Amino acid sequence: MPKAKKRKAPITNNFIADPSSSKPQASRTLIRRFHVLLKKKTQLEQLLSEGADSKRPNPGLAEAKLSLNEVEHEIEELGGLEAYQRMSSIGQGNDRGGGSEKYLISWLKEIKVHEICQREKRRHLLLEVGALKPDNYRSCTSWIDATPMDLKSRHPDILEQDFLALDQSEHRARWDTISLSLVLNFVPEASDRGRMLRCAHNMLKDGGYLFLALPLPCVENSRYLTFEHLQLLMNSIGFNELKSRWKQGGKMVYYLYEKTSPVQTETDFSKKRVLRAGNRNNFVVLLRD
Known part of the structure; x- marks a missing residue:
């Protein structure tokens, strides 16, 4: 019988930032990781919601539920939104x-x-x-x-x-x-x-x-x-x-x-469009009805 595949531990286990730390790098690391986790949590919740509305069986839902539990656990380990707020508050200090x-x-x-x-x-x-x-x-x-x-x-x-x-x-x-x-x-x-x-x-x-x-x-x-x-x-x-x-x-x-009043434009802001090539981040703002 083949061995069960071992899941990778959350990468933050290696560098969980102390929420009381005032080091800039610790703050930035925590905030960046929290952004990634929150986005993934939203995507998984949306996937599960769509799966619940569908009458077709979806074997991937069990995996999604497990992944969501892992994401929520890692968010909790990092201190959740409160930890993010503490890091951001430190960043607003006069010394920064x-x-x-x-x-x-x-x-x-x-x-x-x-x-x-x-x-x-x-x-x-x-x-x-x-x-x-x-x-x-x-x-x-x-x-x-x-x-x-x-x-x-x-x-x-x-x-x-x-x-x-x-x-x-x-x-x-x-x-x-x-x-x-x-x-x-x-x-x-x-x-x-x-x-x-x-x-x-x-x-x-x-x-x-x-x-x-x-x-x-x-x-x-x-x-x-x-x-x-x-x-x-x-x-x-x-x-x-x-x-x-x-x-x-x-x-x-x-x-x-x-x-002011909205300005008419031919640009479509409802869809992603690659504007720069290379090693970039995926931040985007979309306008949808």
């Missing part, structure tokens, strides 16, 4: 350059938003999606009214909420600015990333602003996304780029967009 909110605040001041608010005696309504700290905008409370939100709140003042599950009619044209800092790249499905951007457009007031921060390789080294393609995609949703910041060899890219 501070959080991305400093760029948003600076840009809003450059376009005189603070002066407009003071003149009109009102505060700028900002929805901060993926907030790891409750007080990122405490220095601007005289003119910014920030609502921090995250999938799993780490503080009583952070609203625990899935952005994609927000009531669209309730939030339509409600916000002056929406911040998606290191959020879009954490969404497992490419079509949900597109849906997130469309939801943000719907929730912003006319002339409102979207702040988008991504790891630079998502745009600079993707097989399916380039700077030019991202610009066309954002224009098609109805976002006009006002500001951008990144540097060659850097880790992040930051954008500030203004909500």
Whole structure:
């Protein structure tokens, strides 16, 4: 009788990062691995869901269930979403350059938003999606009214909420600015990333602003996304780029967009299209109905 094939142990068993570690490499390793696992978990759950709806027998479902259990176990070993949040929070420390909110605040001041608010005696309504700290905008409370939100709140003042599950009619044209800092790249499905951007457009007031921060390789080294393609995609949703910041060899890219009317384009954003050859990552944003 042939021996049963031994399953490979999760590769993270060799380098599980200590969530309390503040080493940049440990943080990046944990975050990258968590992204891979979450995407695989979503794919397996979708496969099992489709299999359950089918009347045809599918011997691959048992294997998929086993794989899903292994993925969920590895996620648990890594500390789950809470560990990811801790690593990201460490990365926002002043010793690492501070959080991305400093760029948003600076840009809003450059376009005189603070002066407009003071003149009109009102505060700028900002929805901060993926907030790891409750007080990122405490220095601007005289003119910014920030609502921090995250999938799993780490503080009583952070609203625990899935952005994609927000009531669209309730939030339509409600916000002056929406911040998606290191959020879009954490969404497992490419079509949900597109849906997130469309939801943000719907929730912003006319002339409102979207702040988008991504790891630079998502745009600079993707097989399916380039700077030019991202610009066309954002224009098609109805976002006009006002500001951008990144540097060659850097880790992040930051954008500030203004909500406008969607621009018609001949580019099909509903399907993947290889834009660069070579050894690239697979990050992509898809727009589907």
